[in-house]
Amino acid sequence: MELILEHVSKQFKDRQNIKKAVNDVNLQLSPGVWGLLGANGSGKTTLMRMICGIMKPTSGHIRYDGVSIEDLGDTYRDVIGYLPQEFGFYPEFTVRQYLEYIAALKGLPDKVARQKIDELLTRLSLEDVYKKKISKLSGGMKRRVGIGQALLNDPEFLVLDEPTSGLDPGERVRFRNLLSEFAQNRIVLISTHIVSDIEYIATQNAIMKNGAILQTGSTQELVVQMEGKVFEAVINPQDVSRWEQKVQVVNVRNEADGSVSLRYLGNPDDIPRAKLQEPRLEDLYLELFPRK
Amino acid sequence: MRHNEQWNTFFAVEKDLPYRPHMDRTKELSRLSLCAGAASRHCPPLSFWALIQKQLRFFVWKIWFLQGMILAALCTACLYLYERTSLYWFADILPRFLCYSSGIVVLSAVPILRRSSHYRMIELEQSTRFSVVGSLAAQLLFIGIGDLVMLVVLALIVWQHGLTGSVIFISLVIPFLTTAATCLMLWIRTAPSGFERRAVLLGLATTLLMNQLLAWYRNSPLNGRLWCWYPYAFLCLVILYRECRKLTIGSCSENMIC
Structure with a gap:
């Protein structure tokens, strides 16, 4: 078939x-x-x-x-x-x-x-x-x-x-x-x-x-092609909109301590203290179809 | 050298193998294989006429109810005119009344035919075995039966009030065939979103035009020569047949979806 x-x-x-x-x-x-x-x-x-x-x-x-x-x-x-x-x-x-x-x-x-x-x-x-x-x-x-x-x-x-x-x-x-x-x-x-x-x-x-x-x-x-391109950084809530304009944001999550975890596509230097993440299909989707 | 000769002979034979019948046989075997797969899961599929019968309980009462209401309204209007006008005026306006009634009979099908596209069922129906053709063919059949009954009832009523068969044929049947042919041609060629409005406008325009044409005919030297309408009626029937045929072979279904 x-x-x-x-x-x-x-x-x-x-x-x-x-x-x-x-x-x-x-x-x-x-x-x-x-x-x-x-x-x-x-x-x-x-x-x-x-x-x-x-x-x-x-x-x-x-x-x-x-x-x-x-x-x-x-x-x-x-x-x-x-x-x-x-x-x-x-x-x-x-x-x-x-x-x-x-x-x-x-x-x-x-x-x-x-x-x-x-x-x-x-x-x-x-x-x-x-x-x-x-x-x-x-x-x-x-x-x-x-x-x-x-x-x-x-x-x-x-x-x-x-x-x-x-x-x-x-x-x-x-x-x-x-x-x-x-x-x-x-x-x-x-x-x-x-x-x-x-x-x-x-x-x-x-x-x-x-x-x-x-x-x-x-x-x-x-x-696998997204390996090395997906990071997560903890930032202040008031900085979210600033970073959204600079990097391709995948996800924004509010943490219990009041900070915000930002998952993004790009380089580790884009946001200070960013950590490498395991890529997902959604990351590839946003890489190929970036939000305008 | 010998190998070359063998290859040349081989290719010469291969060229003579008929490809077309081989391809047709392959297609046939594929179809049989698919059918066997489907048949192993189900009994033989419904025939087209069995589908028509099943459509009876889904749609026919709606279609005939709507047509019945319209027929009742037309008969009431006819009787009202008979009671409220002099016999002379009644005899004069009756052919015009029939002409306009024929247009209304045709346009009564519009709300029914647009249901599939209006309720976004057309795409789903098209993906089934009988596709949208099966559903539409059933609807057209029931609509046609209803239209025939409506025309016969109207004809009987006006015949009882003194109109002759030839006047009924020219004033009722000819405008009906003309409006039906033009609306069916429009339906097959128009996207669903624009059909309803255009069908009403076209139906009205055709009916008005036919009314004028018939008025001219009555005052012309051709008056009384019924035979001159026969080829025209035949042409309308041929157009209706051809458009229905286009529908049944599914060549127009893409227009209905987009």
Whole structure:
């Protein structure tokens, strides 16, 4: 099982400009959890839409096990599950009705759909709310319904665009565990801004900027390039804004004694008495996508 | 030398191997392999008609309820006009009333067709087996059945009040086909955000234009020659068929998402 993207590009034309949302992407997705990292507007959603067959690439090919996904048609869509970033629902549907509706569109026979829906309602802790209208649910529960619909057809390839937005930390942990369990012998592609989600579960990552893939690799392989660049220094609270203008700050933490710990990217001399830190994926993210 | 000859012979044979059938067979085997994988987990998938039947309980009552309300309003308006105007005026305004009613019948589909994009379901539906085509085809089918019933009821009412079949055909059916064809063409080519407003404007403009055209026809030497409308009706039906076909082969779904 393998999904290969070869020189995939997508451009959009409006009246005056041509914008290249995805620019010559080459990627080989094998079973496991893949994290797709990138800032807003880097082309992640467009790439995911092309992978799901919702949009056609302007150029290039996407092949599943060697065959173009266009040639595979509805057979390919049988094996994918997709949760879009802007996850919508018809407001009059209850949770169960919604899952039944999506199950019908996925071509699941009645009996199979019913079994699968019952199983997912339990796994996603939605048994108490299945008769409620989706519009009445909290943000986290709505997101769980969205994840549920993506898993209805037991997909071999799961594409999740910002799946954990709106989930509290407990739900994010539960979601990570669900994905890790699901991802054995399957391809899971997650795009997110919450770097810690990727860090814990992704076996491979791809970093995207301005429509192109900057780097790919495991978290360890990517993070190693930040060694020697991440430091932490203890400063006075009133100096925080001054240092924020001089160095790339990753994190500001208030200490119990009233001082502030500043984690930053740069050199040890930038702030006096700075100590070298173990780099994390978030540090690499901020190095590649600095805050303006 | 001998090795060179062998290589040359080998490549000469290789050139003759038909690549296209080989590629087609590879694709077919891949599809079968994927289907077998999916089939090992599930029973055979739903057919398209089974999907249409399932859509009945999700959407049809909403569509037909809305159309029923509009039909009731149109019938009430027609009866009101009959009671409040002289027979002479009634006979004169009835064809115009039918023309405007046909536009309203077409535009009654707009709130239904924009639901997928309005509630951001279109992207999700597009990623499924039947894609957005399955859902839209079902909606169009139910809308079409509802429109047919509305047209038949309106035609029966005005027929009972003295209008002939030919006048009903020209005043109701022709404007309906024209407005439906133009609105369907617009829907397939317009981004969802702009569709509703443009559809209403286009529908109104088309209806007004048809009304003027029919007024001209009634006062022209062509009046009474029903046969001259047949090719026009046929052209509208061909356009409707072609646009529905574009929808079913999914060539327009990207416009609907962006």
